[in-house]
Amino acid sequence: MLQSGYLNFFAVNKCGLYRHFSDIPKGLDLADAFARLKEWKDDRNFEATNPWDSSKYKNKTHCYCHAIHSDSETGDFFLVLWKGDSDRHGPLYGITVNPDGSIEQVVEQTKAKGSKQMIWGRPCYYWVVPELNIVASLKFDNSRTDSAMFQDWVSGCLNFRVPLPEYVVSTTEKGFTRFELNDDDDPYKYYFQFDVSMKSLSTSSxxxxxxxxxxxxxxxxxxxxxxxxxxxxxxxxxxxxxxxxxxxxxxxxxxxxxxxxxxxxxxxxxxxxxxxxxxxxxxxxxxxxxxxxxxxxxxxxxxxxxLTDHISLDDDNQPVFKADEIYAKVKENRERYLAPIRRDMLPKQDIANG
Known part of the structure; x- marks a missing residue:
């Protein structure tokens, strides 16, 4: 069945390790951060991709990673996240979890049978473009978009879960994760920040x-x-x-x-x-x-x-799109999707270059 959706674009204002009152990141830029997220995800079962301890972070929306696809040609990443959800507005889906933590299938709630453990929710789709420092969310009838949850998930994983052996990692009294380099010439302390905002037309347009x-x-x-x-x-x-x-x-x-x-x-x-x-x-x-x-x-x-656009693709009668398959469709039209953003960036680049 053909599904139609929308792409909404976000500017990445910050991604990386920052000192207090600094806007220049020391490391973990967009490409590096998501490459590490993918490497970490590939070695984890589904349940272990929720970065928060639910007993300590009860105000956080449960968020799991279904898949991360990377494209070596473009440098793009495509994520399928799973937003823990229980509301009745629209179809609700469950992921069956095997005893070893792996996932078996995704089923619609009305078709769920048996006693296997289920994690109820809905998929969220995100396309990350390090080349232009932007992120796009893709919204279909059976999916959700939640930019706050997406930002929290990325920050939560990199602060609490993803191994970063080149840094000395500690926790402050207020619960913030602090990073220090193993370098005597750099005694500063850094904090990971990931912040996105809705992408609009440039003020110079x-x-x-x-x-x-x-x-x-x-x-x-x-x-x-x-x-x-x-x-x-x-x-x-x-x-x-x-x-x-x-x-x-x-x-x-x-x-x-x-x-x-x-x-x-x-x-x-x-x-x-x-x-x-x-x-x-x-x-x-x-x-x-x-x-x-x-x-x-x-x-x-x-x-x-x-800055928005449309996308249409066949769901092959499956409730969740696979990350590599949906990205293949995105890649077919990649230049068309990104052309308005490239044009929008030109005035700013001209001003920066004098």
């Missing part, structure tokens, strides 16, 4: 410059709970200060709220708004941020200015 000239209002939409007064955030707080009609909590319902604010943001501010608040391209929900242009009533949603 003509499209963003035109947007900044035309924006007259910023639109924010939220869904507000009427009943949970103590948990109110954002617009919901307004209901505590104003007499808003027709907001009785007797029906235990929610309200959709839209706020429009006159504004003339700069291109830098627009970029921050888009990268922080733009809704997922495939998400159908009320919550969103947009812009009103030239005093018109039409809204241009922030997601329009995100």
């Amino acid at each position: 003509a499209e963003m410059q035109e947007l900044a000239r035309k924006v007259t209002q910023i639109v924010r939409r939220e869904t507000v709970s009427i009943k949970d007064v103590n948990k109110r955030k954002g617009f919901a707080k307004l209901f505590q200060n104003f007499e808003v009609p027709y907001i009785s909590a007797e029906d235990n319902s929610i309200r959709q709220v839209e706020l429009r604010i006159e504004a003339k943001p700069t291109v830098e501010e627009l970029e921050q708004i888009i990268e922080t608040y733009a809704a997922n391209h495939d998400t159908k929900s009320w919550e969103d941020v947009g812009f009103v242009l030239d005093k018109s009533n039409s809204i241009v949603w922030a997601s329009k200015y995100r």
Whole structure:
């Protein structure tokens, strides 16, 4: 069956070992970090790829690594992670685990039989491109995307699990992992950081410059709970200060709220708004941020200015795509996917080169 999905791109702001108040990494850049993750994963069974002790890190989403594929020609990596999940929104899958910790198969919950141990969840797909220092998430109907979980998983593995013999590794009193080089000429202490953010069009692009000239209002939409007064955030707080009609909590319902604010943001501010608040391209929900242009009533949603693309491939009647097979499809269209990012990077490179 043909499955259609979306690619959403993220800029890698940091990946590596950093000193406090420094933006220059000492080691473990994007290519090196994921090469070590792959080597570590290849020697581990499925259950051992969750980096956190569930008894100590109860607030962490359980995340396992199904597979990591690397491509020697491009230098790319493709990861299939498994997000421990129990909600009922969409199909839920279980991975059967053998006594030796290896995985046997992936089955849909409605088709699960027998008493074998199962790890319930959904797949997450990530394409890592060290050449351009970017990451893309791939979202299908039966998969999830969770950039915070992805960042936590990478950091958790490199801080707690992946062997790094060239460093002296210790833990601070506050539980942070600290790295030191076996080198008397480098007495500094380093900390691993991995940070990504939504990739939008460059502030130097003509499209963003035109947007900044035309924006007259910023639109924010939220869904507000009427009943949970103590948990109110954002617009919901307004209901505590104003007499808003027709907001009785007797029906235990929610309200959709839209706020429009006159504004003339700069291109830098627009970029921050888009990268922080733009809704997922495939998400159908009320919550969103947009812009009103030239005093018109039409809204241009922030997601329009995100770098996104589409992908379609046959699932061969399997609930989870194999890492090498889905990457083969990505590679077929690699240059098309990356061309907008390369074009977007040119103005910044020109400025850097004077």
